[in-house]
Amino acid sequence: MSKNEEINSIDPNSISQQELHGYLLSAVAPRPICFASTIDKDGNVNLSPFSYFNLFSVNPPIMIFSPSRRGRDNTTKHTLENVLEVKETVINIVNYDMVEQMSLSSTEYDEGVNEFVKAGFTQVPSDKVKPPRVGEAPVAFECVVDKVIALGDGPGAGNLVLAKVVQIHVKKAYLDAEGNLDTPKLDLVARMGGNWYCRANGDALFEIPKPIRTKGIGVDMLPPAVRNSSILTGNNLGRLGNLEELPTKESIEKVAEHPQVKSILEGAMNVSEIHKLAQKWMEEGNTEDALALLHL
Numbered sequence: 001m002s003k004n005e006e007i008n009s010i011d012p013n014s015i016s017q018q019e020l021h022g023y024l025l026s027a028v029a030p031r032p033i034c035f036a037s038t039i040d041k042d043g044n045v046n047l048s049p050f051s052y053f054n055l056f057s058v059n060p061p062i063m064i065f066s067p068s069r070r071g072r073d074n075t076t077k078h079t080l081e082n083v084l085e086v087k088e089t090v091i092n093i094v095n096y097d098m099v100e101q102m103s104l105s106s107t108e109y110d111e112g113v114n115e116f117v118k119a120g121f122t123q124v125p126s127d128k129v130k131p132p133r134v135g136e137a138p139v140a141f142e143c144v145v146d147k148v149i150a151l152g153d154g155p156g157a158g159n160l161v162l163a164k165v166v167q168i169h170v171k172k173a174y175l176d177a178e179g180n181l182d183t184p185k186l187d188l189v190a191r192m193g194g195n196w197y198c199r200a201n202g203d204a205l206f207e208i209p210k211p212i213r214t215k216g217i218g219v220d221m222l223p224p225a226v227r228n229s230s231i232l233t234g235n236n237l238g239r240l241g242n243l244e245e246l247p248t249k250e251s252i253e254k255v256a257e258h259p260q261v262k263s264i265l266e267g268a269m270n271v272s273e274i275h276k277l278a279q280k281w282m283e284e285g286n287t288e289d290a291l292a293l294l295h296l
Contacts, residue, residue, distance in 0.1 A: 017071055017156050025051075026193025033191055034065035035092040035102055037116075037131040038082035045123065045132060046078045047115035049094065049106050051191035052158060061165035063091055063143065066151075066158035074155040078111060080148070083161055087145035088129035091163060092137035096187045096199055100238030101136075103208050104216050120219030120227065120237050128167045136234065138174045138186055142167035208242075216242040226294050231275035239282055240291050247292035255292040265296075 012020050025031075034053035038046050052066035067080040083089055094102050098121075105119040116123040122135030126142045133140040143163035151158040176182040187201040195207050219227060219241040226232065226240070247255075255261060264273050278290040 021071065021156065022193065025191075029192040030190030030198045031192075033094045033102070033189065034063070035094050035105075035134060035137065036065060036079055037090045037092065037133060038079050039086050039088070039131045040078075040082045041085045044112055045114050045116060046082055047105050047119070047121065047134070048077065048079050049102050050079070053091075062146070063141065063163045063165065064160050065091070065163070066160050068156055068158045069152075069154070071155045076159075080159050080161075083145045084148060086130060088131055089143050089145060089161070089163055090126055090129060090131050090133040091141045091143055091165075092134040093139040093141075093186075094189055095138050096189050096201070098134075098136045098234055098238075099189045099197065100208055100235040100242070101219070102238075104218065104238050104241045107215050109215065117220050118216075118218035119241065120234065126167070133169060137169075138171050139181070140169040141165045142169075208239075214242075214244050216244065217246060221246065223294065225271060226275075229275050231272055232279060236279055236282055239287055240294070243287060243291055247288070247295050251288070251292040252295050255289050256296060258289075261293060261296070 010023070015023075031051040032053055034050045036048055036050060038048075040046070048067075050065045050067060052068065054064065056062050056064050067077045069076055079089075101119045101121060105115040105121070107115075107118070109115060109118060114123075115121075116132070116134070123132045124135040126133050129142045129144065133142070141163075143165050146162040146164050149160040149162070151160065170181065174181055174185045176185075184201055187199065189197050189199050192198055197208065219237045222237065222240055227237065256265065260277060261274075264270060264277070274293060274296065278293045281287070281290040281293065
C-alpha cells in the first residue's frame, strides 16, 4: 500500500444504519438474487426478490435467503410472515430478460396484492409445494423450509430462511448440447449497491432507473394492446410499470402534437409504429412520454 494512499477506517457502531447499509451492499457484491414466491395460510401469493442469498449445501441441497426487518420501522416482510405460516417457497432464478419486471415486483405493495399480476409474470403451479413458480424464470427450485433463524430483533436484522430443494425446473432453451446449464445462455444478473446490477454476459454493469421507495403503477394497469404487444419486451413493460402515475389527459394531448406522432396519426393508424416509437423513446430515457404515447 502506498504511503500516500488514504484509508477511511470505520467503526460500524459509529455510523448510521443507512450509511452502514450503503457500505455493505456496495462492497459485498455482486450478490445473486433469490426471487422467492410464497403463500400465506389463506392462499394469498407473494413474490419478492432478495439479494441476501446463496447455495450452502448440495447434500442435502440447501439454499438460504434472508428477508430482513425493515430499517425504517422494524416491521417484517410478507415473505417472512408467509414462510412462518406455510413452510414452503419457490426460489426462481432471475436473468436479464426479466430483471426490470423483477425490480417492479420489489415494490412494497399492500398485503394481498399479487406481485405476479403487478409485474406481469406468469403464475405456474408447482409440483410439490403450494407456492407457484415464475413461468419466465430460466430455472426454478421448489423448496420446503427447514428452519428460520432470526439474527436479531431490531431494524435491519436478518432472518435466515433455510430452504431444502425438492424439485427443479429448467427450461431446455438454457441447456447446452450435453444437457448442462449453459452460463452464457442463462445471462444471469446480480445485485450491486444502490440502483446498480451486473450482468453475467456482455456488458457487466447496468442501471435500472427506479427510486427505491416508489410504488409503480404495475404492468396490469397498462392497456391490453400494450401488455400483449409483439414489439415491446418484458423489460419495456417493466419500465413502464415502474412509473408512479398514469399519463394525464394534458400529457397525452401534448404527445399527440409531436411531429413523429402526428405523422403516424395522419396516416393509417399503425399500432406497431406507435409501439416502436414508444420503445425508441424509452431507450432514450423518455419513459413518461412513451407511456403517454401508448395511451393515445
